[in-house]
Amino acid sequence: MKTKGINIEKTYIIGKNYDSVKERACNMLNQYVGNSGIIHFHDSDKKVTFLTERLVPCKSSERPNIMLLFSNPHPHSIQQGMFLSPNTKNLENPFWSFMEKAGWFSIPESNSTPANRRDIFLNIRYQSPFTLFFCCYYDFPTDFPDDILKIFGKSFFEEVISIESKKEFINSIKKYNIESIITFNKGIYNLVAENKVNKFIDNLNKGEIVQSPVKDIDKQIPIFLSYPTGWHYHRNIKTLRNENLKKIMDEICRTVQYSKEQNT
Numbered sequence: 001m002k003t004k005g006i007n008i009e010k011t012y013i014i015g016k017n018y019d020s021v022k023e024r025a026c027n028m029l030n031q032y033v034g035n036s037g038i039i040h041f042h043d044s045d046k047k048v049t050f051l052t053e054r055l056v057p058c059k060s061s062e063r064p065n066i067m068l069l070f071s072n073p074h075p076h077s078i079q080q081g082m083f084l085s086p087n088t089k090n091l092e093n094p095f096w097s098f099m100e101k102a103g104w105f106s107i108p109e110s111n112s113t114p115a116n117r118r119d120i121f122l123n124i125r126y127q128s129p130f131t132l133f134f135c136c137y138y139d140f141p142t143d144f145p146d147d148i149l150k151i152f153g154k155s156f157f158e159e160v161i162s163i164e165s166k167k168e169f170i171n172s173i174k175k176y177n178i179e180s181i182i183t184f185n186k187g188i189y190n191l192v193a194e195n196k197v198n199k200f201i202d203n204l205n206k207g208e209i210v211q212s213p214v215k216d217i218d219k220q221i222p223i224f225l226s227y228p229t230g231w232h233y234h235r236n237i238k239t240l241r242n243e244n245l246k247k248i249m250d251e252i253c254r255t256v257q258y259s260k261e262q263n264t
Contacts, residue, residue: 005081006055006118010139011047012160017153018046024151029142032075038141039075050141051078055134056176058122064256065176066130069183069192069223071145072138082114083134084229095184095229098238102245104128129253133176137188138165145187166191170217180252181214181223189225200225205240209247222255224248 014021022041025033025048032038039050053073070083077085084093096117100106105128107120120126121134138161140148149157169192172178183189190196193212197203200210210225226248227241234240 006053006083006122006134007051007078007081008054008139009049010052011049012140012152012156013045013047014152014156015046017156018043021048021152021156028147028151029075032079032141036075036079038078050139052136052139052141053078053083053134054136054172055083055118055121055132057124057131057133059124061124061131063124063129063131064179064252065133066252067133067135067173067176067178067181069181069185069188070134070136071185071188072136072148073141074143075141077114078141080114082118085114093229098241099245102242103249104130104245105132129249133172133178135169135172137169137191139168145185166216173214173217173219173221178221179256181221182226182248183223184226184229186225186228189223193223193225197225201227201231204244205234207243207247209244209251211248211251222252224251 018041025039025041029039034040037051039048041048051073073083076088077083080086084095086092092112096112105126107117107126111117111120121132124131138145138148140151140161142148142151148161152161173181181192186197186200189210189212192214194215195212197210203210204227211222214221214223226244227237231237
């Protein structure tokens with residue numbers, strides 16, 4: 001496994017359905033297959049190598065370790081070397097402004113390029129109550145999360161990708177001593193949470209916190225679900241999102257403090 005910055009090279013050995021997988025991937029992700037260096041198919045070995053992303057700080061701190069959990073990488077962000085980079089129209093991802101406004105972190109505006117953000121979060125050169133780990137549940141880069149199943153097919157997705165993803169997720173929690181998780185994707189939340197949700201937006205709009213213990217792990221780790229990063233279908237969404245993120249932050253701080261008191 002090769003690593004460059006936060007980009008990691010991985011391989012799927014596809015086997016018998018290789019040709020159809022390659023055809024679907026090329027049709028859906030044409031500009032990122034081949035010469036881009038992001039996705040490369042190897043006909044002789046019937047495998048695909050690709051870049052994924054995971055931002056793990058280069059050093060430790062006294063702050064609680066919190067995982068920001070996303071569905072899967074976007075290939076355009078991988079090209080730019082940082083999570084949630086500007087889109088193909090060079091428009092800034094709203095994630096950065098609403099998380100900063102809610103107090104999750106603070107960095108100088110002059111350092112808002114993807115490369116600068118990557119180095120700042122790798123080296124924990126930001127103000128925050130937390131040390132933040134940026135992780136994807138699925139590794140394969142696509143424009144939309146549902147495209148992974150469409151490209152690889154149900155059999156390979158369930159027998160290889162799903163199993164590997166769950167194992168990697170649980171291992172990451174343990175390896176990085178994660179104390180809490182926040183996600184912005186209902187599908188990912190329902191995959192890993194003990195208590196699934198349906199129409200959670202109504203709960204968030206009422207000022208409630210959506211949370212659950214993570215399942216299949218011996219340590220009590222809470223996961224929180226906030227508004228999807230691109231959701232804006234409410235006239236007061238900026239205020240609602242800001243209040244929700246602050247409540248989650250306060251709840252994590254309260255839980256971490258309680259845990260410390262119980263262990264002393």
